[in-house]
Amino acid sequence: MSTTQHDSEQVHDAEAAAAIGAVSTSEGRQELLGADVTAAAERLRELGAVLRVSEAEAMLLGEGADPNDETMIINMGPQHPSTHGVLRLMMELRGETVVRTKPIVGYLHTGMEWTGEELTYIQGATNVTRMDYAAPLFNELAFSMSVEQLLGIEVPPRAVWIRMLMSELNRMSSHLLFLATNGMDIGAVSMMLYGWREREEVLRFFEMVTGLRMNHNYIRPGGVAADLPDGWRSAVLRLLEMIPPRLDEYDTLLTGQPIWRERLQGVGTITTEECIALGVTGPILRSTGFAADLRRDEPYLAYDQVDFDIVVGTYGDCFDRYAIRLNEVRESMRIVAQILEQMPKGDYRIQDKKVTPPPRARIDESMEALIHHFKIFTEGFKVPEGESYVPIESPRGELGCYIVSDGSSKPYRMHVRGPSFVNLQCLPHMMHNALIADSVAIISSVDPIMGEVDR
Amino acid sequence: MAKERGGLMENGLEGLNHNMLTGRLEDLVKWARYRSLMPATFGLACCAIEMMGTGGPHYDIARFGMEVFRASPRQADLMIVAGRVSQKMAPVLRQIYDQMMEPKWVLSMGVCASSGGMFNNYAIVQGVDQVVPVDVYAPGCPPGPQTLLHAIITLHTKIHDGELTRRRATGQGAGIVVEQRDGQFDSPVTLGRR
Amino acid sequence: MVDTPAADEAAPEPADPEPAPPALRHGVPVAEAPGTAVLHPTREQLAEVVEALYADGYLMCIDVTVVDYLTFGRRTAAEGDILSTERTLPGGLAPERFEVVYHFLRHADHDRVRLRVQVPESDPTVVSLFDRYPGTEAMEREAFDMFGVRFDGHPDLTRILMPEDWVGHPLRKDYASGRIPVQFKASADER
Numbered sequence: 001m002s003t004t005q006h007d008s009e010q011v012h013d014a015e016a017a018a019a020i021g022a023v024s025t026s027e028g029r030q031e032l033l034g035a036d037v038t039a040a041a042e043r044l045r046e047l048g049a050v051l052r053v054s055e056a057e058a059m060l061l062g063e064g065a066d067p068n069d070e071t072m073i074i075n076m077g078p079q080h081p082s083t084h085g086v087l088r089l090m091m092e093l094r095g096e097t098v099v100r101t102k103p104i105v106g107y108l109h110t111g112m113e114w115t116g117e118e119l120t121y122i123q124g125a126t127n128v129t130r131m132d133y134a135a136p137l138f139n140e141l142a143f144s145m146s147v148e149q150l151l152g153i154e155v156p157p158r159a160v161w162i163r164m165l166m167s168e169l170n171r172m173s174s175h176l177l178f179l180a181t182n183g184m185d186i187g188a189v190s191m192m193l194y195g196w197r198e199r200e201e202v203l204r205f206f207e208m209v210t211g212l213r214m215n216h217n218y219i220r221p222g223g224v225a226a227d228l229p230d231g232w233r234s235a236v237l238r239l240l241e242m243i244p245p246r247l248d249e250y251d252t253l254l255t256g257q258p259i260w261r262e263r264l265q266g267v268g269t270i271t272t273e274e275c276i277a278l279g280v281t282g283p284i285l286r287s288t289g290f291a292a293d294l295r296r297d298e299p300y301l302a303y304d305q306v307d308f309d310i311v312v313g314t315y316g317d318c319f320d321r322y323a324i325r326l327n328e329v330r331e332s333m334r335i336v337a338q339i340l341e342q343m344p345k346g347d348y349r350i351q352d353k354k355v356t357p358p359p360r361a362r363i364d365e366s367m368e369a370l371i372h373h374f375k376i377f378t379e380g381f382k383v384p385e386g387e388s389y390v391p392i393e394s395p396r397g398e399l400g401c402y403i404v405s406d407g408s409s410k411p412y413r414m415h416v417r418g419p420s421f422v423n424l425q426c427l428p429h430m431m432h433n434a435l436i437a438d439s440v441a442i443i444s445s446v447d448p449i450m451g452e453v454d455r
Numbered sequence: 456m457a458k459e460r461g462g463l464m465e466n467g468l469e470g471l472n473h474n475m476l477t478g479r480l481e482d483l484v485k486w487a488r489y490r491s492l493m494p495a496t497f498g499l500a501c502c503a504i505e506m507m508g509t510g511g512p513h514y515d516i517a518r519f520g521m522e523v524f525r526a527s528p529r530q531a532d533l534m535i536v537a538g539r540v541s542q543k544m545a546p547v548l549r550q551i552y553d554q555m556m557e558p559k560w561v562l563s564m565g566v567c568a569s570s571g572g573m574f575n576n577y578a579i580v581q582g583v584d585q586v587v588p589v590d591v592y593a594p595g596c597p598p599g600p601q602t603l604l605h606a607i608i609t610l611h612t613k614i615h616d617g618e619l620t621r622r623r624a625t626g627q628g629a630g631i632v633v634e635q636r637d638g639q640f641d642s643p644v645t646l647g648r649r
Numbered sequence: 650m651v652d653t654p655a656a657d658e659a660a661p662e663p664a665d666p667e668p669a670p671p672a673l674r675h676g677v678p679v680a681e682a683p684g685t686a687v688l689h690p691t692r693e694q695l696a697e698v699v700e701a702l703y704a705d706g707y708l709m710c711i712d713v714t715v716v717d718y719l720t721f722g723r724r725t726a727a728e729g730d731i732l733s734t735e736r737t738l739p740g741g742l743a744p745e746r747f748e749v750v751y752h753f754l755r756h757a758d759h760d761r762v763r764l765r766v767q768v769p770e771s772d773p774t775v776v777s778l779f780d781r782y783p784g785t786e787a788m789e790r791e792a793f794d795m796f797g798v799r800f801d802g803h804p805d806l807t808r809i810l811m812p813e814d815w816v817g818h819p820l821r822k823d824y825a826s827g828r829i830p831v832q833f834k835a836s837a838d839e840r
Binding site: 079109115134192196 | 496497498499500501503504505507510512513526538539541542544547551573574576577579596597599637
Binding site: 050052105106109111113114149276277278279280281290292297298386387388389390391398400402404406407412413415417421422424425454455 | 682683684685708709710711712714716717721722750752756759763782783784785786787788791795804805808809810811812819820826
């Protein structure tokens with residue numbers, strides 16, 4: 001890495017930076033022309049925002065560093081106070097400015113896709129739920145819907161609406177977690193306490209319904225594990241009464257606040273074309289002004305029967321992403337209120353003896369029920385040969401579960417397309433020419449959950 | 456009564472009787488240590504979320520003087536290993552542990568940290584006691600704030616009793632396993648009623 | 650990056666009742682699956698088909714993954730069920746050990762396409778899509794790390810999930826699991 005190379009990069013960077021500036025404020029973002037994306041792809045390649053050097057090389061560079069060299073490679077993580085898990089960033093700095101970055105992941109690799117091949121389909125939800133641990137019900141939902149597509153079954157309406165209720169509440173708790181950690185990272189430490197206060201209330205409802213505060217294993221192939229208990233309506237109503245005024249408090253606390261704005265506006269900008277070229281989805285894509293939300297574009301569950309808005313930003317910066325997630329909490333509450341009115345009666349899981357276990361009470365009465373229970377819990381139910389991919393809109397973007405089945409009771413291959421894994425690729429481009437102090441704000445606004453990055 | 460309880464202003468030096476504590480040096484040191492343990496941030500996975508929840512207003516770890524999570528291991532006393540430790544993370548874990556100053560304690564939070572949990576495969580270290588000496592194991596997946604607080608208070612009790620300073624001689628952790636205290640909710644989930 | 654023009658974008662030909670040539674799209678056999686069309690290009694056709702898809706408006710590559718078909722069907726055969734152990738692919742393609750699976754999305758009409766490319770064990774290489782879709786960088790690295798499939802033209806094909814000096818590709822079917830034997834002790838105070 002010679003100095004001359006840096007000079008030419010610097011010149012090129014200035015032009016490219018100007019080009020980015022021009023695109024991010026241009027009109028007509030909704031029109032997506034192929035040429036723009038090509039330009040973005042070329043720009044992403046030439047910009048040199050991604051540091052591609054192996055860890056061994058980086059260590060050698062550090063040891064024999066030339067004191068006249070303008071740039072320095074430093075390491076941030078994997079253990080650092082920003083609460084985004086074990087993400088390691090290798091940053092090439094010129095003074096305080098970040099030139100290139102390499103996000104290094106794998107510190108939480110758990111072999112979950114391998115585990116998915118070892119567990120039966122009814123146990124599968126326990127495994128996938130621990131991927132995106134801030135929004136566990138979404139992982140379970142993607143997995144269950146993928147299995148149901150392979151089985152060719154349809155879950156009863158009440159199960160669909162219960163799933164939707166739990167998903168939207170989980171979206172709320174995930175975004176509250178984002179608000180808490182984002183606030184703390186920027187320095188508004190009291191936001192951490194407020195976010196957790198709200199989140200606890202939602203977790204209490206989850207504990208009432210599913211038995212667990214996190215990693216619920218509630219949404220299973222065929223429906224949900226248990227029906228909503230008595231008193232759920234008043235519990236949800238209590239949530240819907242308590243959270244909006246507090247959200248307004250956070251809005252007042254943060255949105256207009258000058259320091260908050262200074263730290264987030266204009267920081268970590270990215271354009272629609274770059275997002276699409278990188279495969280970035282979710283609030284990051286929406287912050288650039290592109291309204292893509294799978295709940296509306298490819299409706300699943302019963303999202304076509306409820307009314308809600310898609311929140312989009314304008315500038316693609318960190319402030320937009322914060323504002324989007326804050327307002328998505330409000331939209332989720334709107335959906336929950338509609339679910340309360342429209343929740344149908346009926347079965348909470350499909351009454352198919354081969355797929356769902358019988359009620360515990362019936363095991364004492366019927367030999368057949370006992371045999372089915374035994375077979376389902378030891379051997380598992382067999383799923384026809386085939387493959388399926390089901391995408392859903394998780395709080396972080398498009399979460400999809402790709403399952404290949406060979407006709408046995410365990411998946412032959414289970415792959416989860418984690419949105420954070422793909423979204424992390426936009427970090428180098430957001431952090432290019434930003435200050436080191438902004439890197440914390442940028443990582444926080446991307447809101448990665450390392451469980452689904454590393455799986 | 457008022458004259459007895461009065462302070463320096465009313466009674467002079469005699470009034471300070473009620474404001475002074477005396478004790479053995481070791482007791483006072485132990486009291487200072489366990490009343491303000493500073494945890495090192497070592498949140499890895501889902502357990503980290505519950506650990507942050509324990510710091511939140513509902514469960515409030517600040518009651519026990521522990522809301523200050525130090526990022527720098529040099530300033531921390533307690534390492535709460537919250538989450539699954541992968542093969543790539545194990546050397547980092549050991550390095551952070553080595554950087555902590557004595558006296559230090561390790562709390563293994565969750566089943567993944569205690570034994571590998573549900574992930575018995577190539578990727579996860581089957582228990583952090585393979586890497587660092589552990590003093591308290593908190594079971595649960597994830598252990599709720601009540602279990603974590605129970606584990607922390609157990610550790611406090613042991614520090615207070617002085618038993619844990621014996622650890623340094625052997626290099627082994629105390630290895631205390633606490634029971635899970637969650638799920639105390641009133642109405643149980645009725646699985647499989649219909 | 651290939652600059653050849655898109656292959657014949659034939660409309661799917663109607664299927665005859667007798668065994669007929671399969672429907673074609675962008676010149677490769679296609680099967681229908683719920684929610685998506687599945688194309689089966691060969692390794693040589695892949696670059697061309699991807700360019701055609703890009704020109705057609707599939708601007709986002711959603712996912713890149715690999716499936717190892719080494720023990721496909723053998724698990725159920727061992728359990729005594731009689732199932733086909735030979736996979737059949739449209740267009741008379743020869744099934745290989747590895748299959749690289751791509752998912753693409755077109756935002757304009759929310760249409761999805763899946764590509765399944767057969768990759769032999771003897772030469773586990775396939776062209777990288779990084780030039781056209783920079784977002785495949787991390788996904789192809791993961792595919793390489795877990796399966797050992799190499800992507801020609803990828804700027805930095807190193808391990809991403811396992812430590813850099815790890816030997817072996819964990820998600821292959823012939824990789825030892827690393828599972829340790831667990832003995833459950835009866836009493837709780839014994840460690």
